[in-house]
């Protein structure tokens with residue numbers, strides 16, 4: 001597919017999406033947001049793709065929503081703009097395939113919110129992460145108030161939103177905001193290694209893990225636990241379950257097909 005503001009690349013079972021407005025630090029304008037929406041659908045619908053990686057070109061992962069659009073927005077436009085961005089982030093979070101945000105540099109505002117909608121975040125030590133909307137007299141509008149709080153806890157989330165301060169990659173790891181950090185020079189290699197490891201697992205198990213974890217987080221514990229048990233019924237009907245158990249018994253590596 002053709003894109004103007006991002007690049008996609010298929011590498012075996014991995015699908016890379018690279019935001020590509022480096023001179024504007026990959027700020028999310030409407031075009032980029034819509035292309036991102038299309039690109040994740042492309043990865044989701046390709047049966048060969050098992051893991052989707054989102055990153056940015058240049059010195060930023062993404063510096064947030066495009067501030068130059070803000071002065072033209074009426075309050076109704078701002079609501080629509082926020083709602084549309086949130087729909088795209090919700091879609092990324094609920095994809096059936098695992099997603100990794102490879103945070104190569106600035107991940108600010110809507111850029112951090114994009115990373116928060118991915119399943120796993122791996123960041124460069126040199127990256128800077130934050131929600132600086134407070135400094136613009138606004139506040140996060142692409143799901144950050146909710147997702148950041150669920151990931152790092154209320155106290156830390158409020159501090160990040162109320163100060164607008166940027167965290168280094170290392171501090172973000174300490175806060176539990178990113179899963180792991182690595183020097184920028186190793187970031188791509190580490191991300192690929194992690195993505196390839198996940199890509200060898202059963203796609204059905206991966207999809208069910210995501211569904212049960214995400215839906216469970218929005219439900220009382222008893223409902224989440226019940227969903228987990230129901231999923232067990234589903235997983236026992238799959239070819240991948242037979243393959244995984246037989247591979248163990250036959251002392252060989254499994255070859256999961258996603259069926």
Ligand code: CO8
Pocket residue numbers: 023024025027063064065066067068078079081082085106108109110111132133136139140141142
């Ligand atoms: N929007 C538009 N342009 C941007 C953005 C942005 N978010 N960030 C950087 N740019 C542009 C700069 O204007 C500059 O363009 P130009 O060369 O034409 O002047 C270019 O990118 C390079 O940036 P800098 O020269 O500023 O680079 P520095 O290395 O000096 O600084 C910073 C890097 C610290 C990242 C700095 O650019 C900065 O503070 N950027 C803004 C970060 C920010 O505040 N992000 C939050 C935006 S608000 C948001 O994301 C809300 C999400 C919910 C929206 C809901 C819809 C209404």
